Amino acid sequence: MSILLIGVNHKTAPVEIRERLAFNDEACSDGLRRLVDGDVVREGLIVSTCNRVEILSATANDQLEFGAGRLTQFLDTTGHLPAGFLEKHLYRHTDENAVRHLFRVASSLDSMVVGEPQVLGQVRHAYALAVQAGTAGRIINRLVHHTFRVAKRVRSETGIAANAVSISYMAVELGKKIFDSLKGCTVMLIGAGDMAELSARHLVNAGATRVIIANRTEEAARQIAQEFGGTALPLDYLDQGLAEADVVICSTGASNYVLTEAQVRAARERRRNRPMCFIDISVPRNIDPAVSNIPNVFLFDIDDLESVISSNIREREREAERAELIVQSEVMQFQQTLRLMDVGPSIGAMREKFQDVARAELARQRKRLGPLSKDQETAIESLLFSIVNKISHPVMNQMRRFYETGEPDAAQDPQDPFGLED
Amino acid sequence: MRSLLLAVLAAYLIAAIHSILAFVNKRRSLQRVAQWSTLVGFILHTTVLIADWVIDGHYPLFFLRETLSFLAWALVALYSVVLYRYRAQALGAFTMPLISVLTFIALIINSDSGNAPAAFSTTWLFPIHTTLLIFAYAAFFIVFIASVMYLLQERELKLKTFSAIFYRLPSLSTVNELATAAGGIGLTLLTLGIVTGMIWSLALYGRVWRNDPKEIFALLTWMLYFVLTIYRTTASWRGRRAAWLGVIGFALVLCTFFGARLLPGYHVFG
Numbered sequence: 001m002s003i004l005l006i007g008v009n010h011k012t013a014p015v016e017i018r019e020r021l022a023f024n025d026e027a028c029s030d031g032l033r034r035l036v037d038g039d040v041v042r043e044g045l046i047v048s049t050c051n052r053v054e055i056l057s058a059t060a061n062d063q064l065e066f067g068a069g070r071l072t073q074f075l076d077t078t079g080h081l082p083a084g085f086l087e088k089h090l091y092r093h094t095d096e097n098a099v100r101h102l103f104r105v106a107s108s109l110d111s112m113v114v115g116e117p118q119v120l121g122q123v124r125h126a127y128a129l130a131v132q133a134g135t136a137g138r139i140i141n142r143l144v145h146h147t148f149r150v151a152k153r154v155r156s157e158t159g160i161a162a163n164a165v166s167i168s169y170m171a172v173e174l175g176k177k178i179f180d181s182l183k184g185c186t187v188m189l190i191g192a193g194d195m196a197e198l199s200a201r202h203l204v205n206a207g208a209t210r211v212i213i214a215n216r217t218e219e220a221a222r223q224i225a226q227e228f229g230g231t232a233l234p235l236d237y238l239d240q241g242l243a244e245a246d247v248v249i250c251s252t253g254a255s256n257y258v259l260t261e262a263q264v265r266a267a268r269e270r271r272r273n274r275p276m277c278f279i280d281i282s283v284p285r286n287i288d289p290a291v292s293n294i295p296n297v298f299l300f301d302i303d304d305l306e307s308v309i310s311s312n313i314r315e316r317e318r319e320a321e322r323a324e325l326i327v328q329s330e331v332m333q334f335q336q337t338l339r340l341m342d343v344g345p346s347i348g349a350m351r352e353k354f355q356d357v358a359r360a361e362l363a364r365q366r367k368r369l370g371p372l373s374k375d376q377e378t379a380i381e382s383l384l385f386s387i388v389n390k391i392s393h394p395v396m397n398q399m400r401r402f403y404e405t406g407e408p409d410a411a412q413d414p415q416d417p418f419g420l421e422d
Numbered sequence: 423m424r425s426l427l428l429a430v431l432a433a434y435l436i437a438a439i440h441s442i443l444a445f446v447n448k449r450r451s452l453q454r455v456a457q458w459s460t461l462v463g464f465i466l467h468t469t470v471l472i473a474d475w476v477i478d479g480h481y482p483l484f485f486l487r488e489t490l491s492f493l494a495w496a497l498v499a500l501y502s503v504v505l506y507r508y509r510a511q512a513l514g515a516f517t518m519p520l521i522s523v524l525t526f527i528a529l530i531i532n533s534d535s536g537n538a539p540a541a542f543s544t545t546w547l548f549p550i551h552t553t554l555l556i557f558a559y560a561a562f563f564i565v566f567i568a569s570v571m572y573l574l575q576e577r578e579l580k581l582k583t584f585s586a587i588f589y590r591l592p593s594l595s596t597v598n599e600l601a602t603a604a605g606g607i608g609l610t611l612l613t614l615g616i617v618t619g620m621i622w623s624l625a626l627y628g629r630v631w632r633n634d635p636k637e638i639f640a641l642l643t644w645m646l647y648f649v650l651t652i653y654r655t656t657a658s659w660r661g662r663r664a665a666w667l668g669v670i671g672f673a674l675v676l677c678t679f680f681g682a683r684l685l686p687g688y689h690v691f692g
Contacts, residue, residue: 157449163589177579180593273660275594292580296661304582311584 001042001139001342002064005098006071006090007054010112013089020079023048025129027078032133035074040067043137045130045144047105049122051112056102058139068092099143099334103327106147107154108161115161115316120151142337150330157326159319163312168198170305171279172206175247178277178298183207188245190238190259191252192220195281199249204228212241216252242267246274251282258286265294281305340400347396354392358384394418426470427491427529433463434494434522441514445590453511460518464498467525471495481549483556491528492553494521496560500604504564508600510592516567547622554615561608562647562675568601569668576662598661601668602654609647616640639678646671 008018023031028046035055036044043058055074059067072090076083093101104110106123127144130136136144155161164173175182185208189196192215200211211230214237215221221232233241235258242248242263252258259278264287268276278299280287285301292299300308362384372380440456443449471492474482482488501517504510571591578588591597619637620630631637650667654660 157447159448159589162448174579176593177575177588178594180595275661295663298579300582308582308584315586 009052438518445515494524558611566672
């Protein structure tokens with residue numbers, strides 16, 4: 001059996017093509033049932049996300065070319081594209097390369113933002129659909145489970161997903177750095193921009209319990225407050241809310257400072273010196289930069305965040321190099337498993353066959369042995385089986401060894417497994 | 423017992439190396455190795471100390487060799503508590519190397535000449551006085567490390583440039599809490615240690631205070647940590663200033679521990 005993978009991703013195909021190829025859940029199941037015929041394409045799995053459409057399949061060894069043609073054709077029909085149109089956008093990987101590609105995709109090494117966590121969930125979903133459709137067989141089951149393991153290993157052993165690479169998530173990261181856990185923290189939004197709202201959502205998901213929204217128009221404030229189960233506050237009462245806030249996210253359209261140093265000093269005084277984190281994502285800035293001079297107060301403006309993010313991206317890229325090493329070693333390990341899987345059933349079948357021979361011979365001669373006690377009967381049976389097993393053992397061992405070392409052809413032609421020549 | 427102490431050193435070294443690697447690579451498997459070998463080292467070390475006590479006939483906290491070994495043991499004990507309570511694994515990368523060095527020095531120096539004077543082996547105050555103080559020093563070391571961690575991170579947060587170390591240290595509130603707790607414990611132990619010393623001195627010489635350099639340093643240290651604890655509990659000082667005091671305080675602790683030994687006085691080591 002060979003593993004074959006073809007597909008397009010954000011690097012090889014523009015969005016116009018990707019969207020034409022994309023499968024929703026239903027189309028995915030239908031497509032899989034159509035594609036997997038049990039002859040050329042034995043097993044199949046479709047990963048379809050906004051950045052990639054990939055088909056993974058297991059085909060018979062000698063029908064690789066034919067299989068690839070089938071998959072390409074399948075994509076052509078799906079996207080209602082003329083034959084050959086996809087040629088320059090498609091990539092095609094077989095066996096070891098296909099395994100590596102899948103490992104890299106699931107570990108988020110092939111993503112637009114390296115280390116983003118969604119893709120693993122998407123692969124998991126794709127697998128669930130394939131299982132439902134009944135197109136995930138021996139090979140794909142093994143491969144996908146191994147893939148999950150690799151992705152988990154990459155995530156836990158490298159810092160590939162460690163540091164925030166988006167502004168909205170930076171707020172969570174900074175909050176955690178300062179307050180350890182965001183549980184019980186109060187978040188205050190000054191101004192109700194989309195970005196501020198998104199940051200607040202991340203903070204609440206990370207455990208922040210209270211949200212205060214101060215906005216020029218009270219209506220908008222109330223709306224957002226309702227969404228988070230928080231409190232709306234008119235801008236004039238800003239100082240009151242400030243003393244309770246642990247994390248403040250500021251994004252108003254004001255052209256002057258909404259928060260001055262004196263205000264923050266007073267707030268800090270009232271919260272008995274507990275630290276505060278200010279995130280100012282508005283341009284022009286809405287928080288006086290002098291706030292940064294106050295002890296236990298940490299202020300970040302949009303440029304600070306951007307520069308941290310770009311250094312985090314660089315860090316992720318460095319970590320990605322370590323992840324590649326993990327992927328490489330896992331690919332080799334999987335190849336090993338695959339080889340054993342190929343030989344496993346044939347060894348089992350062979351042993352079965354030998355034992356059948358022994359059983360048949362015993363049945364043929366049984367009459368001549370005359371009446372035997374139960375004990376004697378089992379003794380004869382076990383005698384036959386153990387002879388059969390002992391004789392066939394070296395042969396099977398040698399076969400297994402050949403497969404392990406990657407010489408399956410040699411395994412078909414056992415040469416002196418009993419060591420008679422020396 | 424030297425060969426067993428060598429095994430202790432080996433365990434601590436393995437723990438130190440794995441802690442540092444875990445700190446750099448953020449690998450849980452390395453951290454596990456570090457913790458297990460710390461545990462093994464600690465059990466062996468406890469055995470060594472008990473055996474020393476039984477064989478030598480005096481509490482193993484008299485000679486410099488013994489003191490360093492005991493200090494290392496106390497640090498391992500406190501570090502384990504911190505690890506359990508705060509999950510501050512990063513601490514291992516800082517404490518385990520020091521613990522290894524202390525054990526190593528304890529292993530190579532050979533300062534025992536004869537037995538300890540009778541005054542030390544008869545009174546029950548000697549073990550209590552010294553044990554309390556050793557644990558106080560160890561607690562102050564934890565305060566010191568936590569304070570340094572605080573200052574490093576606070577600086578980077580203010581400068582808005584995060585180095586690799588930033589992501590590997592526990593959060594500001596964790597190290598702040600740790601420093602507060604360890605400072606409180608250290609102060610309590612130091613107070614009790616000084617009081618037992620006074621009682622002992624009273625019983626032995628009829629005087630509570632003898633103006634010994636070590637006593638003076640100990641008093642200064644006590645005052646500093648007292649101020650620090652008061653400020654921390656009333657919350658008027660948090661964070662940076664308290665952290666600086668934790669660092670300065672430790673310099674004073676070092677003076678008390680080593681400095682006083684160089685000056686004339688009746689205190690022997692311990």
